[in-house]
Amino acid sequence: MYSKEQSSQIKQTFWTTFGQYIAPQPSAEGLRINWINYKTCIKYVNFRMQVENRSASIGIEISHPDTGIQELFFEQFQELKLVLHDALQEEWTWNLHSTGEYGKTISRIYKELSGVSIFNRDDWPKLISFFKPRIVALDEFWSDAKYSFDALK
Template sequence: MYSKDQASQLKQAFWTAFGQYMGPVLSADSLRINWINYKTGVKHIFFKMQADSKHATIAIELSHPDIELQQLFFEQFESYKSMLHDTLGEEWDWQLHTTDDYGKTISRICAELRPVSIFQKEDWPMLISFFKPRIIALDEFWSMAKPAFEV
């Protein structure tokens, strides 16, 4: 078991290492990009990567506070489902109106890797191998689909 401070340091070390590893990789539009804090450029749409002691998740998160608008965004993503899955090379889990860790209603399209721990350095290559191709594929998808989501 790790103290809160040790856990925080290990997480920070992983994300720093991942950021350095991804640094030379350009976006689908040939731009430098902050892969860890990916900016979609559309309010209430986020690409999130998370890892803890049991699993890793990469997700498209829709967090619009108006549930009906959140559902419209979700349905809009559904209309791009085959393009998304073709770009990713796999199918992801689609969750309409679930709750996040803070009890807030969100919708997610996600993939998960289990069992893996961000606190075990020997798992880091697995985490990188999980996150890297998926965030790059999400960026490629977003470079094509983003105009449809801009209001």
Template sequence: MYSRAEITKTKQDFWTAFGQYMKPVPSAEGGRINWQNYKTGVPQVFFRMKADRGFASIGIEINFKDLELQELVFEQFETFRKMLHGTLGEEWDWQLHTYDEYGKAASKIEKKLNGVSVMHQDDWPAIISFLKPRIIALDEFWSNVKPAFEGF
């Protein structure tokens, strides 16, 4: 069992290592970017990366409180589904209106890697190898479609 402080420190160490690993990688538009805290520039649309005990994941999260607006944005992403999967080179899971442990609704388009743990440094290369190409591909996809989402 890990203490809360150990978990927090290990996760911070992982994200620091990931940030250092990604630092030399430019965005699709050629500029510097904070990969771990990717800014989409569209309110309530986030690119989320998680490294936890048992899995790592990356995805697009849509968090509008208004569920109709959330669904509208999700449908807008669906119009770009082929382009997204083509850029990623794989299919992702699409979930309209999922609810977290606090009852908050979000819609997600994500990919998970099971069987890895951020608490095991031996798994870090696998987690980084999972996250890196996908966040780069998401950035490339976003640089092409972002204008279609700026009205939300």
């Protein structure tokens, strides 16, 4: 087992490594981008990459405190499902109103990879190979789709 400090250090090292690996990748619009802290520029809509003890996930998280508005965002993504699927080239899980990390109600559209651990450096190539093409595909999708959310800002 790792101490809290060791665990935090390992996670920080992984995300730094991933950030350095993906940094040369330009955005869909040809710009430099902070892939780890991707900015959608829409409050309460985030692209999240997470690694737990035995799994990893990447997804779109909608965290608006008003569940009715959260549902409107989710429905807007559903309207764009074919465009999203075309960019991702795979099906993702769609989950309206679940409980998030801090007990808040969130909605997620995500893909999960199980059987990997951030604490096993041998899994890091699998994690990087899982995250990179999907965050790049999300960026490609978002470069066109973000305008569909202007009315919900």
